């Protein structure tokens with residue numbers, strides 16, 4: 001999507017952090033912006049900031065886990081601005097908890113918001129973007145934690161790896177319709193992600209005792225210290241717009257993670273067995289690969 005001016009972006013989790021920065025950057029580039037967020041207070045603050053900046057903005061209170069509400073939000077966006085062209089599935093929550101201490105509620109909540117919320121956005125908007133035929137783009141927010149992991153990140157990383165997998169395959173499905181797909185994988189960004197626990201609905205609280213409360217407070221405190229040292233979300237958002245315009249799949253914002261990525265892939269390649277290549281299977285894989293190349297070429301020709 002080279003030309004964005006006059007088009008409309010729908011951003012989940014647009015009330016704060018990276019989502020709000022995306023809204024600012026898109027609006028400055030001439031787009032109408034719809035910010036959808038669970039938190040009314042975040043939306044109110046964001047609208048004030050965006051309107052002061054001269055943005056055409058619509059704010060919608062939305063839990064991305066709620067599919068009916070997602071469809072209603074898409075309808076509201078279209079009533080206000082017409083067709084939606086750019087979808088950013090950005091809403092997310094974080095958790096750091098070793099699996100031996102995690103609960104089913106932790107898993108249901110984080111998978112529900114981060115991963116199922118992304119599927120909900122994708123399935124709600126694909127038919128609409130396909131139908132208007134003006135092209136479009138979908139940006140799914142994964143993370144560097146969707147490429148590498150660390151202790152305590154199993155639940156969060158599982159969702160972010162899955163978002164990367166979903167996005168990688170999605171670009172092939174949408175290539176014939178002129179709809180681009182990117183996956184945004186930021187490193188540490190200075191946002192309010194440390195407030196994640198405040199965004200956990202009661203149904204996902206589980207049994208809360210003093211140990212659980214202390215653990216959650218500890219994670220929040222750690223994030224309160226670390227996140228402000230992260231990148232300015234505006235820098236991530238500017239990089240995102242640049243990559244959407246260039247139709248790039250990977251949107252990486254943090255140069256300093258290069259070593260982690262290299263090590264992860266080297267470790268994977270080192271897992272290959274030292275056995276003779278089977279010519280028939282080599283041919284099979286080459287055929288599969290060629291189909292991907294053809295679709296990628298189609299995408300490149302469109303951008």
Ligand SMILES: NC(=O)c1ccc[n+]([C@@H]2O[C@H](COP(=O)([O-])OP(=O)(O)OC[C@H]3O[C@@H](n4cnc5c(N)ncnc54)[C@H](O)[C@@H]3O)[C@@H](O)[C@H]2O)c1
Pocket residue numbers: 012013014015016017018019036037038039042062063064065090091092093094113141142143144185186187188189190191192193194195196199227230
């Ligand atoms: N901050 C980082 O270091 C970092 C790094 C990599 C990836 N990310 C990802 O970036 C995305 C944005 O996070 P952020 O850092 O800007 O955090 P943030 O907490 O500042 O913003 C997230 C927004 O999502 C909203 N939200 C939470 N649950 C929701 C739900 N169920 N439905 C709708 N909205 C909901 C929150 O109210 C908040 O306004 C997330 O997907 C996060 O995982 C963040």
